[in-house]
Amino acid sequence: MGTKDLLKEYNLSRQCDNLYPKILIPLRIQEALLAEQSLGRAKTADRFGELSGWAVALGAISLATPVGWLGLIGAGAAIFYDSTEGYQERKSTVEEENKRARQILSDPELLRKYMQSQLKSTLQTTRSSLTKSDARSGKYDDVLLNAVRAIPGCLVKKGEGLNLSYTFTPDVILHIPSLNLWIDIEVDEPWFLSDSGQKEPIHYIGKDDYRDQQFYDARWIVIRFAEEQIAKQPASCAKEVAKLLSLFNVDASQLFQTTPDLKPVERWNYETALEMHRY
Known part of the structure; x- marks a missing residue:
């Protein structure tokens, strides 16, 4: 089984x-035992990251101020950056993580060491x-x-x-x-x-x-x-x-x-x- x-x-x-x-x-031990399955699930980059969330919040707060339009402009610029250059950075990072995951899954010895490290890390606590x-x-x-x-x-x-x-x-x-x-x-x-x-x-x-x-x-x-x-x-x-x-x-x-x-x-x-x- x-x-x-x-x-x-x-x-x-x-x-x-x-x-x-x-x-x-x-549960944490179960998750460590199933780490191989988690490793096999390909990750995708989010179009909008944390910066966009902060920008939206800042824009909403700015509406209550006399120069709220300045805050809205700044928020818009932040969202634009986060969805373009920021997205490309996140995408590049995720692609590297997926590449590393495929490498581990294709090598039995690397996979054994990875699973062992996940389990030991969990059981250390x-x-x-x-x-x-x-x-x-x-x-x-x-x-x-x-x-x-x-x-x-x-x-x-x-x-x-x-x-x-x-x-x-x-x-x-x-x-x-x-x-x-x-x-x-x-x-x-x-x-x-x-x-x-x-x-x-x-x-x-x-x-x-x-x-x-x-x-x-x-x-x-x-x-x-x-x-x-x-x-x-x-x-x-x-x-x-x-x-x-x-x-x-x-x-x-x-x-x-x-x-x-x-x-x-x-x-x-x-x-x-x-x-x-x-x-």
Whole structure:
């Protein structure tokens, strides 16, 4: 599956918001991954540039002054220049950019370096200030951690939180140092037992939206699995992570050739959470 199709699959899944796994990829990262397509779209020069806009505004203001006709003459001259010599300058610049784009697209090595630079530039701004966390570990966090550890080129850990408006602690953190790519991987349980022994719904639809948005804005990818998926198909969950990482040229396909695809699990709402089975 190509980059565009895989991103489309993830975005459709996000819009439906009713199945696990749930995968959120920040828009700026998606744009970097699709930079080749943007490069292939030829640019055209605008007949009128910013100077014309300023000239029109100046002309309108000048009408309110005693010598408004002078302002109108100046505005007209500016617009004429902007649509002739200014346009030719913009056209020349755009033609050079299009020529460079064609050169990059025709050379696989130049294209690889261009795509890599676009992605690295985007991921440089990822917020990754971590601190030790005493957040309670889930029953299957270690199962998930051990499953994804097999993927090459990745650092996998837990027990650390991301310092944002609040310290948010991922169940498992996956980091690719060569790209500065950070991924928050979660194991979602439907309910937990409170101190009084009562079942309390958790991770129902909408419950974690604010938290996910904080990671999204910090340019972290978020992956949410259902507890059932980690309990029954840990290797298939790791295969799903590997499929995502293929977008970033991390090839772990050989590890999962005989691993079955992950079975989707329907997400629960507040009312149905208590009816769900725990593993």
